[in-house]
Amino acid sequence: MTGEQLGTAETTTDTDTDTDTATYVYAVSRRLDPAALSGLAGLAEGFPVRTLPLGPLTAVVQHVPAAEFTQDAWQQRLSDRAELERCARAHHEVVTAAAACGPTVPLALATLYRGDERAQQALGADQDRFATALARIEGHAEWGVKVSLPASAPEPPRTGSPQSSGGPSGGAGRAYLERKRGLHRARDQHHDRALQTAEDIDAALTRLATATRRLRPHTQDMTGERHRLQVLNAAYLVTTVREKELLDEVETLRHRTGAEVEVSGPWVPYSFVGEV
Template sequence: MTGLRYVYAVCRPFGAALQAQLTGVAGAPPKLLSHHGLIAVLSEVPERDFSEEPLKAHLEDLDWLTATARAHQGVIDALTAVTTPLPLRLGTVFRDDSGVRVMMEAREDVFRRTLDRLEGRVEWGVKVYVDPESAADADERPPAKAASGRDYLRQRRMRTKSHEEMWQQAETFARRLHETLSGRAEDFRLHAPQNSALSGAAGRNVLNAAYLVPRRESEEFVEVVDRTKDDNPGLRVELTGPWAAYSFTEERQGNEEGA
């Protein structure tokens, strides 16, 4: 290799082959670098794009960032199908193989401890949204023409009560769902609700959680989520995964170019 080293993940040795024709960041196929019984999964990337200054500039380019993130995730997904990877942060770059080995030695204990904990496990994401039409109905339904000021105030109180009951119902449903799912998972993380303006998802997010589930128990976990999807009209449950266990790694790496 003559370019920089873009590292996707660290994992233990695995016997199954990765997908044929798999390409990663910058269109480069992933390679395996073995060191002290661990594997770094990496690609060669051009210095003109991934050295420190160009990389900083590219990270401000939404189109470039989206394409790079998609390629990065594609390699992680391929690894997740055959082993338990410990994903590194997007844009983790080293000067050469020696730099990758130095990083692996420095973090070897953490890598091994985390891989032991995550072995045979995957992450499932569950989000609950209040349907935007239901929220709009509660917020914007025009009141009937009031016969008097007293009628107007009564209608306002009824609309406020209806609005509060809708959100209370949503939060109760989300809390009960989380209690059920966390009881079927080995670990969980509750993330901050997503801002719909940023995520592009319709509706108000009232649950944004990740669950660590043994791979062999994933089918049952998915069935539990599927059974809840029609329990409450006006609410939407979204399930994503299985993913590499991003939310359960013990440390997240920053950009490492030049290490």
């Protein structure tokens, strides 16, 4: 899940001590069947995931225990990888269910307000921006593409012998330096080719997309793949009618470039709802 979301979160640190619950907001939709939210657990047991009217729009919300969703409590969740993943999955599950009914703007994880009325006021002030974002993403989905290549070029074969480079004295040294220069040149050329491959793949997929967003490639520490280098990490906003065309193009690019091209989707357009 990537991208910036609309709306301004208001943490429960400002909640009155007499208030038992806060209002957690998952998303804003144009049209939504409340039945689509039935049975979703969300982030808090015992409180149903439900709709909240925002004029012509609809927010997807849930009451949560205020004491368990303070700023300090969220900081603890963020530092606990397992708990953070649980919250992110629960949030995404609700957003995905809402998006199945029509265009949906997901809000950032931990978007909270002191109550329904305050949520309606704050989100209602952003109605025009939400409407613009919903119009932008309607009929579209987000597709993620990551491109990886070998981290280094194959070592050139050793040719000749030290003596052939200038006799017994100094020949081995010159051969060693020449080989080092060759390795540097090969590494630079490999790096340039990898970057060019990333640009070529991005250009080909951009032609099929309504909008694109380049993200920072994952480092080898993040991927855990020491022998491969990620050269492209991008998101593409694609109309549903062009999804097959996108997948066919990815397959063609794999064969043509020899790169490892990982594609994921379709996703709710997290990366594109903030660009209004």
